[in-house]
Amino acid sequence: xxxxxxxxxxxxxxxxxxxxxxxxxxxxxxxxxxxxxxxxxxxxxxxxxxxxxxxxxxxxxxxxxxxxxxxxxxxxxxxxxxxxxxxxxxxxxxxxxxxxxxxxxxxxxxxxxxxxxxxxxxxxxxxxxxxxxxxxxxxxxxxxxxxxxxxxxxxxxxxxxxxxxxxxxxxxxxxxxxxxxxxxxxxxxxxxxxxxxxxxxxxxxxxxxxxxxxxxxxxxxxxxxxxxxxxxxxxxxxxxxxxxxxxxxxxxxxxxxxxxxxxxxxxxxxxxxxxxxxxxxxxxxxxxxxxxxxxxxxxxxxxxxxxxxxxxxxxxxxxxxxxxxxxxxxxxxxxxxxxxxxxxxxxxxxxxxxxxxxxxxxxxxxxxxxxxxxxxxxxxxxxxxxxxxxxxxxxxxxxxxxxxxxxxxxxxxxxxxxxxxxxxxxxxxxxxxxxxxxxxxxxxxxxxxxxxxxxxxxxxxxxxxxxxxxxxxxxxxxxxxxxxxxxxxxxx
Amino acid sequence: xxxxxxxxxxxxxxxxxxxxxxxxxxxxxxxxxxxxxxxxxxxxxxxxxxxxxxxxxxxxxxxxxxxxxxxxxxxxxxxxxxxxxxxxxxxxxxxxxxxxxxxxxxxxxxxxxxxxxxxxxxxxxxxxxxxxxxxxxxxxxxxxxxxxxxxxxxxxxxxxxxxxxxxxxxxxxxxxxxxxxxxxxxxxxxxxxxxxxxxxxxxxxxxxxxxxxxxxxxxxxxxxxxxxxxxxxxxxxxxxxxxxxxxxxxxxxxxxxxxxxxxxxxxxxxxxxxxxxxxxxxxxxxxxxxxxxxxxxxxxxxxxxxxxxxxxxxxxxxxxxxxxxxxxxxxxxxxxxxxxxxxxxxxxxxxxxxxxxxxxxxxxxxxxxxxxxxxxxxxxxxxxxxxxxxxxxxxxxxxxxxxxxxxxxxxxxxxxxxxxxxxxxxxxxxxxxxxxxxxxxxxxxxxxxxxxxxxxxxxxxxxxxxxxxxxxxxxxxxxxxxxxxxxxxxxx
Numbered sequence: 001x002x003x004x005x006x007x008x009x010x011x012x013x014x015x016x017x018x019x020x021x022x023x024x025x026x027x028x029x030x031x032x033x034x035x036x037x038x039x040x041x042x043x044x045x046x047x048x049x050x051x052x053x054x055x056x057x058x059x060x061x062x063x064x065x066x067x068x069x070x071x072x073x074x075x076x077x078x079x080x081x082x083x084x085x086x087x088x089x090x091x092x093x094x095x096x097x098x099x100x101x102x103x104x105x106x107x108x109x110x111x112x113x114x115x116x117x118x119x120x121x122x123x124x125x126x127x128x129x130x131x132x133x134x135x136x137x138x139x140x141x142x143x144x145x146x147x148x149x150x151x152x153x154x155x156x157x158x159x160x161x162x163x164x165x166x167x168x169x170x171x172x173x174x175x176x177x178x179x180x181x182x183x184x185x186x187x188x189x190x191x192x193x194x195x196x197x198x199x200x201x202x203x204x205x206x207x208x209x210x211x212x213x214x215x216x217x218x219x220x221x222x223x224x225x226x227x228x229x230x231x232x233x234x235x236x237x238x239x240x241x242x243x244x245x246x247x248x249x250x251x252x253x254x255x256x257x258x259x260x261x262x263x264x265x266x267x268x269x270x271x272x273x274x275x276x277x278x279x280x281x282x283x284x285x286x287x288x289x290x291x292x293x294x295x296x297x298x299x300x301x302x303x304x305x306x307x308x309x310x311x312x313x314x315x316x317x318x319x320x321x322x323x324x325x326x327x328x329x330x331x332x333x334x335x336x337x338x339x340x341x342x343x344x345x346x347x348x349x350x351x352x353x354x355x356x357x358x359x360x361x362x363x364x365x366x367x368x369x370x371x372x373x374x375x376x377x378x379x380x381x382x383x384x385x386x387x388x389x390x391x392x393x394x395x396x397x398x399x400x401x402x403x404x405x406x407x408x409x410x411x412x413x414x415x416x417x418x419x420x421x422x423x424x425x426x427x428x429x430x431x432x433x434x435x436x437x438x439x440x441x442x443x444x445x446x447x448x449x450x451x452x453x454x455x456x457x458x459x460x461x462x463x464x465x466x467x468x469x470x471x472x473x474x475x476x477x478x479x480x481x482x483x484x485x486x487x488x489x490x491x492x
Numbered sequence: 493x494x495x496x497x498x499x500x501x502x503x504x505x506x507x508x509x510x511x512x513x514x515x516x517x518x519x520x521x522x523x524x525x526x527x528x529x530x531x532x533x534x535x536x537x538x539x540x541x542x543x544x545x546x547x548x549x550x551x552x553x554x555x556x557x558x559x560x561x562x563x564x565x566x567x568x569x570x571x572x573x574x575x576x577x578x579x580x581x582x583x584x585x586x587x588x589x590x591x592x593x594x595x596x597x598x599x600x601x602x603x604x605x606x607x608x609x610x611x612x613x614x615x616x617x618x619x620x621x622x623x624x625x626x627x628x629x630x631x632x633x634x635x636x637x638x639x640x641x642x643x644x645x646x647x648x649x650x651x652x653x654x655x656x657x658x659x660x661x662x663x664x665x666x667x668x669x670x671x672x673x674x675x676x677x678x679x680x681x682x683x684x685x686x687x688x689x690x691x692x693x694x695x696x697x698x699x700x701x702x703x704x705x706x707x708x709x710x711x712x713x714x715x716x717x718x719x720x721x722x723x724x725x726x727x728x729x730x731x732x733x734x735x736x737x738x739x740x741x742x743x744x745x746x747x748x749x750x751x752x753x754x755x756x757x758x759x760x761x762x763x764x765x766x767x768x769x770x771x772x773x774x775x776x777x778x779x780x781x782x783x784x785x786x787x788x789x790x791x792x793x794x795x796x797x798x799x800x801x802x803x804x805x806x807x808x809x810x811x812x813x814x815x816x817x818x819x820x821x822x823x824x825x826x827x828x829x830x831x832x833x834x835x836x837x838x839x840x841x842x843x844x845x846x847x848x849x850x851x852x853x854x855x856x857x858x859x860x861x862x863x864x865x866x867x868x869x870x871x872x873x874x875x876x877x878x879x880x881x882x883x884x885x886x887x888x889x890x891x892x893x894x895x896x897x898x899x900x901x902x903x904x905x906x907x908x909x910x911x912x913x914x915x916x917x918x919x920x921x922x923x924x925x926x927x928x929x930x931x932x933x934x935x936x937x938x939x940x941x942x943x944x945x946x947x948x949x950x951x952x953x954x955x956x957x958x959x960x961x962x963x964x965x966x967x968x969x970x971x972x973x974x975x976x977x978x979x980x981x982x983x984x
Contacts, residue, residue, distance in 0.1 A: 289831065290823070331782075339781065346903040353910050410902035411838040417906055418845050421913030428920045429930055438921055 053185035056151040059485060060178035063185070069304055074178065074312035077121040082319035092116035095448040098352075100359035102451035104389060107265030108273060109135050111455060112462055117399070120177035120314060128170075128474060134466050137166035138235035143194065144224035147180030148173045150193040158195050163234040170473065171480035182220035190216040194223040200239035217293035218279065225294075225399070227277035229259055245280040247394045247412050251387060265455060267365035268378070269385040274393030281398050285405030292328075300324040340403055347395065347402035350413035354392040357420035361385055364427045364440060371434040381430070384423035391416035545677035548643040551977060552670035555677070561796055566670065566804035569613040574811035584608035587940040590844075592851035594943035596881060599757030600765060601627050603947060604954055609891070612669035612806060620662075620966060626958050629658035630727035635686065636716035639672030640665045642685040650687050655726040662965065663972035674712040682708040686715040692731035709785035710771065717786075717891070719769035721751055737772040739886045739904050743879060757947060759857035760870070761877040766885030773890050777897030784820075792816040832895055839887065839894035842905035846884040849912035853877055856919045856932060863926040873922070876915035883908035 049066045057063065064071030094114045095102050105111040109132040118126060123145045127133055133141070140162045143149055152172055153161045161169075184191040192198055192208060197219065201208040211219055227250055231238040240259075243249035254272055261273040282288050287297070297317040299310050317324035318340060321333040329336055365381060395402050395409045395416075402409030431438050443454045452459055541558045549555065556563030586606045587594050597603035604623040615637045619625055625633070632654045635641055644664055645653045653661075676683040684690055684700060689711065693700040703711055719742055723730040732751075735741035743764075752762040774780050779789070789809040791802050809816035810832060813825040821828055857873060887894050887901045887908075894901030923930050935946045944951055 286831070289827075335781075339778070343899050346899050349903060350906040353906065357910075406899045407835050407838050407902055410899055410906060411841060414842040414845065414902060414906040414909055418849075418909050418913065421910065421917070425913070425916055425920055425931075428917055429924065432921065432924050439917075 055185055056154055056180065057185055058147040058151050058175040058178075058180055060147070060175060060180075063179035063183075067179075067188075069302075069307065069309050070312045071179075073302070074314075075121070076313045077119040077315065080118050080122075082315060091118075093448065095451070098355060099445045099448050099451035100355045102448060102455060102457075103266070103359040103362055103445065104355065105262075105273075106362065106455040108262040108271070109133075110273065111452065112457060112459075123177045124174060129466075129470070131462050131466055133166060134462060134469065138162065138230060139164040139166050139169050140230050140235040140237050141166050142169055142173045143196070143237050145177060146173045146175050147178050147193075148175050150180060153195070159234060159236065162230075162236050167473070170477040171484075174477070174481040174485070177224075181223070190220050192216075192219060192223060194237075196228060196237040196239055197223045197226075200241045203242050214291065214293050217295040218282070218288075221294040221298075222279040225276055225278040227275050227280055227394070229254070229261065231257075231259075241280075245283045247391055250277075250280070250394075251390055254390075264362060264385070267362040267382065267385055268369060269362070269365065269382040269389075271386060272390040272393070274390060274397040276397050276399055277394055278399050278404060281394075281400070281402070281404035281409070284408045287404070296327075297324045300327065343406040344401040344403055347406060347409050347413065350410060350417065351392065351396055351402075354388070354413050354416040354420060355396070357417060357424065358385070358389050358392060359445065360442065361388070361420050361423050361427070363442065364424060364431065367436060367440050368427055368430045368434065371431070371436050373430050373434060377430050381423050381426050384419045384426070388416045388419035388423060391419065547677055548646055548672065549677055550639040550643050550667040550670075550672055552639070552667060552672075555671035555675075559671075559680075561794075561799065561801050562804045563671075565794070566806075567613070568805045569611040569807065572610050572614075574807060583610075585940065587943070590847060591937045591940050591943035592847045594940060594947060594949075595758070595851040595854055595937065596847065597754075597765075598854065598947040600754040600763070601625075602765065603944065604949060604951075615669045616666060621958075621962070623954050623958055625658060626954060626961065630654065630722060631656040631658050631661050632722050632727040632729050633658050634661055634665045635688070635729050637669060638665045638667050639670050639685075640667050642672060645687070651726060651728065654722075654728050659965070662969040663976075666969070666973040666977070673715070682712050684711060684715060686729075688720060688729040688731055689715045689718075692733045695734050706783065706785050709787035709791075710774070710780075713786040713790075714771040717768055717770040719767050719772055719886075721746070721753065723749075723751075733772075737769075737775045739883055742769075742772070742886075743882055746882075756854060756877070759854040759874065759877055760861065761854070761857065761874040761881075763878060764882040764885070766882060766889040768889050768891055769886055770891050770896060773886075773892070773894070773896035773900065776900045779896070788819075789816045792819065835898040836893040836895055839898060839901050839905065842902060842909065843884065843888055843894075846880070846905050846908040846912060847888070849909060849916065850877070850881050850884060851937065852934065853880070853912050853915050853919070855934065856916060856923065859928060859932050860919055860922050860926065863923070863928050865922050865926060869922050873915050873918050876911045876918070880908045880911035880915060883911065 051062075051065055053063055053066065060071065060074065064074070092115060094116065095111075101114065102111045105114075112131040112134075114132075115126075115130075127141070127145055143162075149161070152169065179185075181193055182190055190213070198208050208219065226239055228237055228239050230236065240250045240253040240257075243253050251272075259272070260270040262271050263269070264271050279294075282294065295310060298314050299312060300317075300320065300323045301308050302311045302323065303309075311320075311323065318337060321336055325336045326333065331339075361381075362385065365378065365385065368378065368381075391412050395412055398404060398409075402413075428438050431440065443450070445451045445454065449459070543554075543557055545555055545558065552563065552566065556566070584607060586608065587603075593606065594603045597606075601624040604626075606624075607618075607622075610618060619633070619637055635654075641653070644661065673685055674682055682705070690700050700711065718731055720729055720731050722728065732742045732745040732749075735745050746764055751764070753765040754763050755761070756763050771786075774786065787802060790806050791804060792809075792812065792815045793800050794803045794815065803812075803815065810829060813828055817828045818825065823831075853873075854877065857870065857877065860870065860873075883904050887904055890896060890901075894905075920930050923932065935942070937943045937946065941951070
């Protein structure tokens with residue numbers, strides 16, 4: 001056995017090879033180390049605060065000075081061009097697309113106007129402009145619209161915040177949904193600022209303070225993207241979660257507390273209006289099951305040089321499939337889009353069946369009342385109407401056309417269809433027994449205008465009164481707010 | 493710069509280190525090479541045929557001599573213990589669990605007996621024993637039961653095979669579903685032996701010979717696990733795929749050719765009986781979309797020493813989650829089982845709603861006829877019954893409780909519920925107009941016996957006649973078959 005020294009003596013190029021190999025490896029290691037050090041130092045720089053943020057600071061611009069990347073991406077939610085792929089720029093008119101919904105909400109402000117949501121940056125403007133706030137609304141309606149809310153709750157007390165009129169706080173709630181809603185201004189940790197979520201957790205026997213960071217990346221969203229109702233005289237914002245997150249659990253809760261959002265103008269049924277139970281839907285879906293948070297899909301991580309940060313352009317993951325879905329799903333963007341749309345189409349099909357049934361049901365119920373049906377006869381029908389529409393709404397009011405939980409959404413719509421048709425069966429007998437020939441003639445519901453005329457809405461009058469409000473009240477609100485805060489108010 | 497020789501001269505241990513490192517690496521490489529060589533030679537040995545297999549050899553044992561691993565795993569389908577987790581050993585009585593199905597199939601042999609399938613090894617025995625073959629059946633019924641079928645089709649011609657009586661071929665079709673059904677005896681390549689699939693592909697303008705190997709790993713299953721019907725006088729086995737694989741496409745096909753499987757004994761509706769459209773369901777699901785074949789989940793690869801082979805214990809992937817699902821899904825077995833069961837439970841919920849509606853519908857239709865309803869009045873009702881039950885059956889007759897395509901299954905059941913209830917609405921008016929008070933009283937359908945008594949089945953007489961057949965005809969069949977083939981017949 002020869003020692004290496006002998007080999008290298010006879011073949012000196014072997015020694016040079018070993019030497020050169022070492023040089024190359026060391027050089028690459030050096031590059032790697034330098035890159036790591038550079039990126040570390042870069043991230044350090046950007047976590048240093050340029051200026052301190054006071055507690056309850058509602059102005060997103062003030063926060064933005066310290067976090068330019070997050071703020072810029074937040075500001076880019078102004079761009080709603082993605083929505084235009086789906087038929088508009090946040091001005092898509094759901095009532096025009098589904099005139100049956102006008103009938104389903106007869107007697108409730110949603111029958112006046114219901115448009116596609118445009119995102120957090122438009123929150124204040126859109127609630128000011130909608131015809132839905134032209135009826136007297138409680139100040140609870142502001143709760144999810146602005147980082148001014150935690151400030152005001154802190155000043156006024158939570159109960160006092162809820163129990164006023166919506167118009168009372170018009171000059172106070174002026175900054176769009178933003179930083180303060182989810183972050184602690186000292187540590188930037190995620191933070192729950194809305195009491196309703198904390199209280200719902202307490203009633204379920206859970207301590208929200210024990211939530212992990214990954215859970216918080218969904219829970220900050222669950223402050224608002226949930227089902228809720230305004231409880232009692234004081235319109236105390238409450239989540240109906242005491243029995244669980246499923247559609248049946250919340251239905252049982254609402255029935256047990258006899259909650260009624262509105263009495264239907266046609267059928268006289270004691271109705272529930274679903275909000276946007278996105279969080280509840282999500283907890284029954286596979287993404288939740290696999291530990292994926294809301295932010296993983298709606299606010300995926302981005303890189304800018306050495307900085308990894310969360311994209312604050314909160315939007316549909318379909319607008320950024322490569323940044324969100326593709327992180328886990330190795331299929332191409334087109335394929336993934338197809339997969340989503342195919343599920344949504346199935347859900348849409350059952351949704352349409354359900355809403356046509358339910359609109360009919362309200363109209364048939366009105367005909368029954370008009371022809372002398374008794375309360376005793378109608379009682380089981382009204383319960384079926386309440387439950388059928390609630391189940392439809394649980395899916396329809398969500399922001400994903402059921403994609404947060406496709407199988408569950410389809411199951412729920414199946415039960416909605418069944419309940420609506422059971423109601424129509426009962427009504428058919430009631431109608432005939434009161435001398436009405438069935439099936440009754442349906443009104444023309446081929447567009448929004450016709451449906452609104454059918455339920456007796458005077459739309460020109462509503463628009464006129466809203467315009468007066470816009471021209472007289474809104475400038476006052478803005479003036480007062482600017483006096484208080486300076487020129488930074490973000491209303492778009 | 494010093495050459496290595498100088499370093500090793502001063503520090504001889506460096507040379508030894510390099511030398512020893514090399515020794516270890518070379519040793520490991522040697523082990524790897526040896527293992528590869530060993531495994532290669534092992535697989536070579538096992539691909540050599542011990543004895544040649546004649547064309548159209550139906551006896552699985554003859555094939556098994558050459559492929560002991562595949563044959564052993566095929567034989568182990570005799571073990572149905574997995575099924576017992578789900579309430580039986582292949583003797584689970586679906587009619588007992590869902591007595592409504594007795595009503596839904598009144599006038600059709602399925603109302604007599606419908607039990608859980610026990611797997612390929614029991615194919616011959618189970619078709620011989622079931623009360624469904626006690627009515628005169630065409631020999632087409634044998635088509636999927638045995639590798640004797642390609643042999644007979646080759647002898648008799650395909651048309652002649654189909655057009656006889658089921659009892660004509662009793663002594664000929666005696667080997668359980670096995671090797672010849674899917675494999676070429678010379679090359680062991682996958683091969684389509686049933687003409688119905690080839691013909692269906694031709695009518696769709698596709699050439700099945702161009703299918704890839706991965707496609708063939710589903711297509712051999714699609715010879716039988718599909719929707720089909722017996723066309724015309726000669727009962728020619730035909731797949732209704734001309735318009736596509738969806739439930740609506742096949743419904744449209746059946747309507748266009750005016751196919752009727754049976755006229756319902758109660759409602760007089762022109763019914764369709766769904767077979768087991770597992771392949772069609774699968775083509776609308778995500779596993780197909782991702783290129784997964786039937787065999788990937790139902791016959792996953794196994795290892796035995798150096799041999800990788802396909803597990804021929806064809807069964808539910810839930811019986812072998814670690815061998816099938818976990819290959820792609822990194823979640824634990826328990827979690828995956830939960831995920832499957834949760835989807836199946838949702839599907840089951842809508843399925844139960846649908847079947848209760850449809851059973852009622854048949855009974856209400858009978859009451860309408862009994863009270864003088866006219867054909868003209870009933871015609872739209874009968875169409876709704878036909879379509880509602882077909883859609884229910886598309887899901888219910890499948891072998892996965894909809895898991896092959898959960899969202900699609902739920903969508904289909906939603907439309908089934910809608911159609912059944914539309915039918916009941918029409919019937920309600922018809923019944924009332926003929927002086928019948930609604931809702932009509934339902935019979936007691938709390939178990940199979942009561943449901944069978946309600947539709948007028950004399951079960952003791954049926955069992956008696958079946959027993960005679962078992963005791964007199966079956967021994968004859970077996971005797972003739974043994975004379976032809978020797979002692980190897982596999983009937984269990």
